[in-house]
Amino acid sequence: MIPAFALLIGVILGLVLDPTVPLWLQPYLPIAVVAALDAVFGGVRAWLDGLFDAKVFVVSFVSNVLVAALIVFLGDKLGVGGQLSTAVVVVLGIRIFGNAAAIRRHVFRA
């Protein structure tokens, strides 16, 4: 419940404050968000599986975000930023789909 509330509060904060994304953060923020979403879906799945561990969730969340940002950063430096961003999004998307499928099986038993 707390995470869901926190998420909601974050959304509201974002809506209310409406900050502009600093230029240096602009390439990383979308990837970081997707990576964080992946971690959250993983966490939800683990929770439904009864395997949830706060430490693992926090570490995977943070490391997912950092690794995603790092990959984008490296890609930018190597001149393949766009492609690498796409690759990261695809990989994370696949993972999110997998986790979502597991969650669905849990929730709907199908």
Place this chain on the structure above:
Amino acid sequence: MPERPEQPEQPEQPEEPGEHAARPADSEAAAPQQPTSNRRAGMLIGLLCLLLGFALVVQVRSTTDASGLGAARQEDLVSILDDLSAREDRLRQDIATQEELRDRLVSGDDQSDTALAEALLREQQLAILAGTVAAEGPGIELTVSDPGAEVGPEVLLNAIQELRAAGAEAMQVGDVRIGVSSAVTGRAGLLVIDGIELTAPYTIRAIGDPQTLEIALNIPGGVVNAVSRAGGEATIEQQDAVVVSALRPVDDPEYARPAEDEED
């Protein structure tokens, strides 16, 4: 293909150690340890979720705010850029055309100004030459007395021609302006210029270099001599400001027209 199985496993990997770590933690951990670590973990998780929601909304906002340019794909950007370049080219061409037009108008203005000034100058020159305006300048006043009524038209004509040859620019005899078509007729004692009768003494006013004019009249066998021979007396007075105020009517040419091919 080998990457695919690896990557789906990765999401489970963070949780797999979680399984092993969580099992002992959840089931075997001591009761006093759980509340503090749980609370701390819950706070961390809440913070992370809060951050996620925040970042999510901010990213969505910035994507929709940026009028699509920031989120546009490379090909779209390229085509947009092409459009803009083409538009810029068109606008530049417009600018060039307009500037050319402006330059032409400005220089045309200049040209017409100069042309106007020239025309005005020329009109003045021609008006003096034709005798349609009064003229003023240095010159001489020649007075011919004719007590014996012996001074004939040829003497006056000679005087006019001598003055012309000496560079007189405007002349009048009595109250008659001398123009290109002036004619001296009549007989001695009753001179007629352009149909107007004159009576002695005759006064001729001419604008030009006073000395040159006087010398021209004084040459041996010239006007002054001729007047003396006719029993009259010619007196010449140099003046700094001779006013030739008599005017000539202008006849519009009936047949002559400016030649077409003669341009200014």
